[in-house]
Amino acid sequence: MTNSLPKKSFFISLQPAQAWTVILGFSLFTAVCIVANAGGILRLLFPAASFLVGVFLYRRYPILYIGFTWWIWLLSPWIRRLVDLKSGWVDPSPILLAPPLVTLITLASLLRYLPQSYSQGGLPFILSFLGVGYAFLIGLIQTSPTSAMLACLNWLTPIAFGFHLFINWRNYPQISQNIQRTFLWGVLVTGSYGVWQYLVAPEWDRFWIINTGAVAFGAPEPLGIRVFSTMNSPQPFAVVMMAGLLLLFNGKGTFRFASAGVGYLSLLLSSARAVWLGWLVAVFILTSSLKAKLQMRLIITLLVIVILVVPLANIEPFSSVIAPRIESLSNADDDVSYNERAERYETYLSIALAQIIGNGLGGNAALGPNIDSGILDTFYSFGWVGAIPYLGGIILLIFSLLQYPEVRLDPFMSAARAIGIGVFAQIGLNGATAGVFGVVLWAFLGLAVAAHKYYSQQNKPGIQD
Secondary structure (H helix, E strand, O other), X not given: OOOOOOOOOOOOOOOOHHHHHHHHHHHHHHHHHHXXXXXXXXXXXXXXXXXXXXXXXXXXXXXXXXXXXXXXXXXXXHHHHHHHHHHOOOOOOHHHHHHHHHHHXXXXXXXXXXXXXXXXXXXXXXXXXXXXXXXXXXXXXXXXHHHHHHHHHHHHHHHHHHHHHHHOHHHHHHHHHHHHHHHHHHHHHHHHHHHHHHHHOOHHHHHHHXXXXXXXXXXXXXXXXXXXXXXXXXXXXHHHXXXXXXXXXXXXXXXXXXXXXXXXHHHHHOOOHHXXXXXXXXXXXXXXXXXXXXXXXXXXXXXXXXXXXXXXXXXXXXXXXXXXXXXXXXXXXXXHHHHHHXXXXXXXXXXXXXXXXXXXXXXXXXXXXXXXXXXXXXXXHHHHHHHHHHHHHHHHHHHHHOOOXXXXXXXXXXHHHHHHHHHHOOOXXXXXXXXXXXXXXXXXXXHHHHHHHHHHHHOOOOOOO
């Protein structure tokens, strides 16, 4: 097998200049609006400008578009909080449309290449796309068009993004390097902010917790917040952090240990136990898939991280939050959150599984506001008719990934596969297939398939698809 991945480098290069001029101009405009208390304008212009920048990058600089998309998902909720603090609380906020709108640009790739992708291994994407399409049509009938379309954004954009990464398999080396670099800095920035958020409780984060009334976010005070960093809540932050930390195993240089230190500490402070379990699943998949030399490198990296993180997690003011949460993994009888989740399952599982046609996208209100199970949400919204192709596509994709031999030689591909499986393993405990979770799930499954396609064609010189 020919491994022609470029040597990884984390040097920050603002090239090409035209693309970075647009990105920095957009960033400067956003910052000026926030400082100038022009939140009313920014609420409308931020998603529109994000979309336009995304279209420009998608057409002219597709590799940078991918990194830009990840950063929009990471930072938009934080920008929304800054705007709300200065310009007044607005819920729902148009700013939060920016991530799905920017990701939705990849629908162009989905519509253009989906029919011909069957011969290239795209059947899982086709099946899941059909499942979402069915649930969307049922949602238009059963609910309002607005509810159906907003829900469709959460379910369709992850598939489109993952498909876009898969269908651009020829650019796999450049895409993997871009994502590796993006998550290195993403973990450092959001992890550091998460630790600072816990210690200081910034005013805009306190304002957010008070107005949402979310008890699960902890107390709006220093040492009282359940860390959600720049994201909207602890679970989405944790799953992005999980993906980034797993990719750091593939990194080189001492800088990744600084990122990993704040990353793991903030992940622990999020108290997102379902994601912790997903991380364990992913680490097992990752370790077992690599050849001996790469396994040893991963184990050494993990030991160094443990040496860095464990002392921090066992001193105040961190240990009083982290230790009880870890202990609850082995003793769930007295855990309030676990018991509430078990009660919800007992109440709603039979209702969800009884849906044949389904209630459609946007029609899951009857499940209540605190349903955090992808299984319940999928079967209630899709019914068996839509859930079989949708979940069947994901399962078929994962089954295919388990057959690929290239993972033993490419640590990034192995990490991407492990991340996808680790996220899907949480489907009973989190909404693992939509929103931020869905973007992480489909993106890394798509990347792993792209890697397989890339290596397969490397071994067949002269063959064009």
